[in-house]
Amino acid sequence: SLFGRVDQGGDLVARGAYGTSLAAAEAAGRRIKMLWQHDPAQPIGVWDELREDARGLWVKGRLLDSVARGREAAALIEAGAIDGLSIGYRTQRAAKNDAGQRVLQTLDLWEVSLVTFPMLPTARIAAKGDFIAIGDVLRGMAGVFDEARRNLKRNGG
Incomplete structure (x- = not known):
């Protein structure tokens, strides 16, 4: 609903x-x-x-x-x-x-x-397999932040 x-x-x-x-x-x-x-x-x-x-x-x-x-x-x-x-x-x-x-x-x-x-x-x-585990979400978020940090360093930020 x-x-x-x-x-x-x-x-x-x-x-x-x-x-x-x-x-x-x-x-x-x-x-x-x-x-x-x-x-x-x-x-x-x-x-x-x-x-x-x-x-x-x-x-x-x-x-x-x-x-x-x-x-x-x-x-x-x-x-x-x-x-x-x-x-x-x-x-x-x-x-x-x-x-x-x-x-x-x-x-x-x-x-x-x-x-x-x-x-x-x-x-x-x-179904059970359709859910994303919170650990997977957090790992994905950490990867995004790591990539952003690398881009900032590369661009003098």
Whole structure:
């Protein structure tokens, strides 16, 4: 779920829409569910981390290989057949903007599903190998600074 992006239903989620729900779930010790295609009878894993970042709702989870559908989902993700995410929620507060779109201001988040066709086409899965380790980022930054230092020396700086 990305903030400020209009989904195929004409809705967009406002920054901060998940804050209350995530805090309440944490306080109650309640987990947001990971489902297959929004089917409450098919939990396939667990979300270990859920938070809002600058872009939207950020989730990190694990598919359960002890669950048949979890194994299937992992295989489908690996093959590129499934790559969408979609949220299940109840709207607590919304308003229309000047463009006539419904702006979801406060949501009660129930679940985040792996889906074939997300309502927000840019809501996608990043597999484990798609993440860059922080050490790699820091090494890359150090290389940029080293190169800049060499250029300054070369140019009399």
